[in-house]
Amino acid sequence: MPVESAFQPKIAAFCCNWCSYAGADLAGSSRLSYPADVKIIRVPCSCRVNPLFILRAFQRGADGVIICGCHPGDCHYTSGNYFARRRAALLFSMLDYLGVESGRTRVEWVSAAEGQKFAATMNDFAKTVASLGKCRRIGDLRCRTSES
C-alpha cells in the first residue's frame, strides 16, 4: 500500500501568455521551486480556457485545475480576464455544488512581475490538492491506469 504522504497530485495550470506564463518564467529564472506535478498549459488569455478543458483535465486524471491570468484591469486584450472570472466563478461553484471539493479548483491573478507569487500559489495549491487526495469524484474510470 502506498504511503499517503507520497501522494503527488496532478495539477493542470492554465496560464495566459502575457502575464502568468511570464510570471512562471520569472519564477523559473528566480529558481523558485514548486512541485513537478504542476504542469503549465499556455493559452493566449485566461478567457481562452473553456470549461471543457477543465473537465477534460479531471476526466484524464488531474487532481486539481488552476487558471492564472493577468490581474483584473491589466488584461492584454482589455477584457478577457473579466470574462474568464465570470465563467470560472460559475463553473467552480457548480463543481463544488456537484460535490467536487472546491479546493481542487482555483483562479489566481499573477502578473509577469510576480514570480514569487506564482511559485507560492502553486505550492499552496498543490498542498491543498494533496490534502484532498486523489480526485475520485469526477474522473473517468477508463482513464485510470495503475488503479484497479
Place this chain on the structure above:
Amino acid sequence: MLKILMSDIGRLFERLSSVGTLYLPIEGGGQTAFAPWRAGADVQLDRVNTDLSVKGLFFPQTEDIAFFKREGKKISVLPSSDPDEPFAVFGVRACDVRGLEVLDKVFLDDPAHMDTFYKGRRENGALIALACSSPAETCFCGAFGVDLAEPSGDVAAWIVDNTLYWEAKTQRGERLTEAVRPVMAEQSGTSAVDASKKAARDALAAAPLASLKDSLSAWGANDMLTLFSSPLWANLSMSCVGCGTCTYVCPTCQCYDVQDFDTGHGVTRFRCWDSCMYSDFTLMASGNPRKTQLERFRQRFMHKLVYFPEKYGGMFSCTGCGRCLSKCPVSMNIAKVIKAVGGVENG
C-alpha cells in the same frame, strides 16, 4: 404449479439470487427499473410498466468490444470476452419478453452473424415473466398478438390475491423451479389464476387503445411505397424534437453505434445504443442519409411496422408496452402514427 404467499416473497428472491444475480423491478428516484436484488430493496411488482425495459440487461447501453494497447509504435488488440455469468430476471412483462424475441431475430437469427455478446447473455439469463393483471391506459400489446396474461419466458408467474403462482415453461425454467421448490408450496389446478387471466384480457380489450388493432390492419392493406410516401408524415413528424427517448425506453430498438475512446494509455472500442431519431445517426462522410427529421421519424415507424415484419415473417418490432407513449416529451408516439396512417383521426 407452485405458489408462495407474497408476504414470503423475500425467501423466493433469496433462493433465486443464489443461482446468479437476480434482477427485479426496483424503485429508485421515483422510477422503476431492473436492478440487482438486495435484501430491503424496494421491489415493485404491481407497476405497469417499468420505466426502462428489460432490454438493457441483455443488450446493455454501452458495452466494451475490444481494447487496443499501444506500446511504442506497436498496437495490440485485446478483444472483450463473451459474457458468461448466470443471472435471472424476475418480473418481466409479456411485452418485454416479446421484445427479447424481437431482439433474438436481429442478433441471433443469422448464424453467420451471431452477436456473441447478446448470445452470451441470453444463454446465461433466465426469464421469470410476470403476467399483468391490470394494464395501464397506455398498454396496447394485444394489437401485436401479445397475451398479457400468458407471458412466455422460462417461468411464468401470476400474482392473485397476495399469492404468487409459478409455472415453469422451459427446461431452464424447470431447473429454476427445482432451486426454489423448497420455499414454495404445490398448487394443483389453474383455476386460481384463470379468473385473473380473463379479467386482465377483458381490461385490455376495454383499454383506450384497444382499437389500434383495426388501424394496424389498414396499414397491411397498403403497399410499402404508399405508406412511405404518405403526406401525413410531415404533420406527424413536425412535433418531434429528435431526442432518443422513445428509442431508449423501447424494448426492441436495437441500433447501436461503435465508437473508440482514447484513454490515454490505449483505445477502448465500445458499442452504445444509438437512435435513428438523432441527426448524426449513421453519419457518413456524405452526411446522414436521412437529412430531415421527417425522414428519420418515418424510418423509425416504417421499420417497426413495415420493414421488420416484411423481413421476419410478419413479426412487428413493437410490443405495445406503451413506454414511448408516456415518455415522449411532446406526446407524439407510435399509437398516434398507427391511427393516423391507418386512417383514424385522433380523439
Place this chain on the structure above:
Amino acid sequence: MRVDNDDILRSSGTDVRKCMKCGKCSGACPSFDEMDFPPHIFVSMVERGDAAALLSSKSLWTCMSCFACVERCPRGVEPANVIEAVRASAMSPQGANRMRPEDVPVFLGAAGECLVPQQLLASAFRKYSR
C-alpha cells in the same frame, strides 16, 4: 452609556467610508450654529468608531432631520441617517428599540412644549414604531 458602532453603521444603512470630507453637508445644514458637532464631523466620528462621544452631544438633538445634507451629499453618505441611527442607539434603552406613545412625555417640558425638535419625534415614530 454603551454604544455599538457596528449597530449604528448597520441601522443607518449607509457607508460612512464613502465620505470624502467635502463638507457640503455642513455647508447646507440650517442647524449648524446650534451644533457642537456639525454633520461632517458627526459622520467622521462615526467613521472612526467614536460614536459613544456623540450620545451626549447637542448635535444629536439639534438636527432637525430636514435631510438637506442627505439631498446634497455627493457621495451618498446620508449624514442625517447616520445621526438618526445614533439617536436610535441613544433611545433604545428607553423603549427597547421602539418608540411608543407613552414615551412621548419624556420629550415634553412642563408646559407641554417639545424638548426636542418635533421633526425628530415624527421621524422617530416613522422609523421605530412599526
Place this chain on the structure above:
Amino acid sequence: MTKIGVFVCWCGSNIAATVDVDAVSEAIKAAPGVVFATNYQYMCSEGGQAAIRSAVAEHGLTGVVVCSCSPRMHEATFRKAAAGAGVNPYMVEIANIREQCSWIHKDKAEATAKAIALARAAVAKLNLDRPLTAPETPVTKRALVIGGGIAGIQTALDVADAGYEVDVVEKSPTIGGKMAMLDKTFPTLDCAACILTPKMVDAAAHEKITLYTYSEVEKVSGFVGNFTVDIKKRARSVSVDRCTGCGVCSEKCPSKRAKSEFDQGLRERSAIYIPFAQAIPNVPVIDRDTCLKFQTGKCGLCEKVCPSHAVDYSQEDEVITKQYGAIVAATGFKPIGLERFDEYAYSRSPDVVTSLEFERLCNAAGPTKGHLVRPSDGKEPKTVVFVQCVGSREASGIGAMKGKPYCSKICCMYTAKHAMLLREKYPDSEAYVFYIDVRTPGKNFDEFYRRAAEEYGVHYIKGMVGKVCDEGNGRLTVRASDLIENRQLLIDADMVVLAAAVEPDPSARALATLLTASMDTNDFFTEAHPKLRPVESPTAGVFLSGMCQGPKDIPDTVAQAGAAAAKVIGLLSKDRLVGNPCVASCDETLCNGCSACERVCPYGAISYETKTVVDRGAKDERRVASVNEALCQGCGACTVTCPSGAMDLRGFTGRQIMAEVDAICR
C-alpha cells in the same frame, strides 16, 4: 500526418544538469508522429539551428518541437529557423523545460519525467497544428480625424506634416472647439485665441488637410488600413467657394433671437451667422430652425444683400464616401448640464454662471467685449464665489445621477485662473474659492495656484457650498462650510461661478458604435491598454486624441494628439499590414448566429451575414458569424462563449489544448 522532429536543448548545463536530455530524446521517439529526436548543447546557436535544417532535409520533417527555454525567449528564433529549412513557422512548438522544469526542480529523475511529459504535450499539440500564413492587407494612406478641436487640429497637423493626407470632420460650422471659447490659458495666462488661431489657419491652409465642417460621420465599414467612411456634409445654405466672409448677411438678417452657441447663450445671434470672428472657414451658415425663409417662406433678405451671390437656399445635405487607413476620435467634451443642481440656483439666477460662461464674460471678443459684468444688470461684481467639483467626484446616493464619479481634472486650475483674472480686473473685489481638494499635478501648476492665493489674495476655503439663494435684489447669499475653522459661512455675493464637471461630447456614443470602439461606463473611449497603449482604441486602426478618452487639460491634450498622430503615422507608413495568423475562425456549419461572440469581442472583429450553409449536402439558410482577421487579436474570448464550438482559435484550437491536457494528465 505531421512528421515531427524533437530537439532537446541542454542549454549548456542549465537544462542538462537537472534533466537527463538523452532520456528525454529517447523517450519522445515513441510519441505518435515523432520520426526523429536528438539533443544538442545550445539549440538557439547557429549549430543548433543547423541541426534543425539538416534533420528537416534528412527526415522530411513537417513539424518541429524544441524542448528548451521559454517560448517567450526563443519561439521567434526557432520559427525563423524552421521557415529557413522549409517548414511552416507555425508548425513549431516549444516545450519549456528550463523555466518550468530544470530551473525549479532538483531531483533529476523527477525533472526528467516532467520534461518528457512537457515534450509529449508539445508533440500532441503539434500533431494538430496546421500550417498558417500571416495575412497581409494593403494600407490606404489617408487618415480621418473626427473632431476639430485642439486635439483634432494638432493630430491632423502632425499627420499631415509627415506627408499623409488627413481629413477632419467637425460637426459645428467651424473648427476650434472648446479652446476657441477660452479667454486665457493656465498656467501661463496667455490668450487662448492667440495660440489656437494660428493652428486653425495652418490646418485650413495645409495642402494635405481637408476640412469638413458642419459635417458628421454617418457610416464606417472596413477595418484597420482600409476603412470606408460616409461623411454627411450638412447643407450650410451658403457656398463656401463664393462667400468672402464680409458679414453683411448677418448684419441684415432680421431674425436675431437665437442664442449664440459659441457665447454660451449669453448673446443672441442672427439666423445666418459666423460663430466667431476667427472661425474657419470664415463662412456663415444658415440655422434653418430660426431662419424666416425656411420657417415661413418669406424673407430671403440675405440672398439679396450678399454681394457675391453665395447664399443658396436649395443646398442639400451631401454624403461623401472616402477610404482611410486610420481613424482618430477627437470628439472632445462638454460641461455637464447644471439644471438639476438646484442648490446652486443656476436655473434661477442669471448671475450664477458656469466656468465656461465666465470665460466668455472675460473674453474681449465675448458678449461683453471683455468687460466682466453680471449678466443680470451689467454691474461689475465685487464679491464672486467660485465653487469647485460641481458634479465631479459624485458617488451613488440620493443625488446619484446628478453628477459624475470622476475628477474632471481641469477645474482646480481654471478656477485659480478665473479668480486671478477677477482680482486683476477689479483689485477691490473679493474672490472666494470653495474646494474639496486642490489638485495641481502638472508643471508649474501648484506655483500657479499658490500665486492666486498668495499674490492675488484669493480666499481659498476648504469646504463646500451647501446652498445659494437668489435674494431677489441682485444679491446672492451663499451658505457654505469652512472645514478648517469649523464654521458655517454666509457670503453675500454678486456672482457665483460653478466649475461644472466635464463629460464626453454626446456624439461620441453613436460614433463609438460606428467604430465598434468600446467605451467605459462614463462614455469615455477606452484605451487598448490603460498603461501601455493609452492612445489606441482596442479596435485596431482607431486612435484616441484629447478629452474623448478622459478629462485632460490643453498641454495633455496636445501631447496626446501628437502621440496619436505618431501612431497613425506609424500605421500609414507601412505599405502592407502583416497580421497574426493565430486568430479566430468560424466554422459556418456549426454557427448558430446567436451573436454571443460578437458581444464578447473587444475588437469588433466579428460580423454576421445571412447565407446558405451547406453541411454534407444539407442546405440551410441562416445567420452566421465571420471573423475579420485583420481586426482579431487572437484572445479567444469568442471561442469559449460559443456553445456549439463554431469559433475556434488557430494555433490554440480546442482540440490542441485538450490534447495537451490529455498529455500532461497521463
Place this chain on the structure above:
Amino acid sequence: MQNVRELMIKKAGEMLSSGEVYGVLAWERGDFACDQTPALFTSPESLSRLAYDEFTAPMLSKYLINEAKKPNEGKKVMVFLKPCDTYNFGHLLSEHKVERDRVYAVGVACSGIFSREKTLLEKCLACKGMEFHHCDEVIGGEGKITWDKLDRFAGVEMIESMTPSERFEFWRGELSRCIRCNACRNVCPVCSCVKCVFDNPGSGVMSKSNADEFEENMFHIIRAFHVAGRCTDCGECSRVCPRNIPLHLLNRKFIKDVNALFGPYQAGASLDDASPLTSYSVNDPEPGYKDKAKGGERVA
C-alpha cells in the same frame, strides 16, 4: 380554460381565414388527458382538434426556429405562448434564432400544468409569474397563482447546505439514472445549436452514451454551463426527463449564482440585455467568493 380554448380557436380561425398567417402553432388533442402534441394548424376546419387545458404541457417557442424560417410567401406564423414560454421566445429573438416580424405571438393564460399523475408540475409550483413578454396580443389575460408557491431556490439551497460528500452522493444517485436520450437538450429552447458539441465528432468531446459515470457529469455540467445566463428556467428539461432527474436544480444553481454574483437577471425578459456571460463588471467578485464567506468549505 374552456373559454380560453374557444377564444384561441376563434382568433386562430380569423388569422388563418384572413390569410395573415400561414399556420398556427398550437396543441392537438390526443388519446388521453395529457398527451397533447404540438401541431401546426393550417386550415380553420382543423382547429376543432386544437386542445388547451391544464394538461397542455409542451412549449411551442422552439418550433418557431423552423416555422418562422419557411418561405410561405413571407407570411407569418402564429404561435400560442404560455407566460413562461414568452421568456423562451424572447431568448430566441435576442439570439436571432427567430425573426420577430415573421411571428404573430399570442400569449395564452395559464393556470398551472398538471402531470400525467394529476399533480402540479414542479416548474409550476415554482412559477416565475404569469406576465407575458414580447407578445402581439394576450388571450385570457394574466392568470393567477392559486397555489402555495414553492421557493424557486429552496432545492438549490438544500443541496448547498450539504457537505461536499453528500452533494456528490446526491448527484451521483440522480445522474446515474441518465440514459443520454438527449430529451432535456432537444426540448430546451436555449439548446438550439445547429450541431451540439456532443454530436460533433470534430469537437473532441463527442459522446453518444453514458459509457462512464464521467460522461453524464460532463454532459450535464457542460449543458448547464452552455445555457448558463441564457436559461429562462422554463423547467422543460425536468418535465421531459424520462428518468426523473431534477435537471432544473443544475440550471437554477447557475441562475442563483448569477443573481448573487452579477446582479439579478432573467433571461428572455429583455431583448437587448447582454447576458451575464457575455458581459462583465470590473467589480465582479472573485471566483471562490463562497469559500471566503463561509470560511470552512475549502478543505486545506
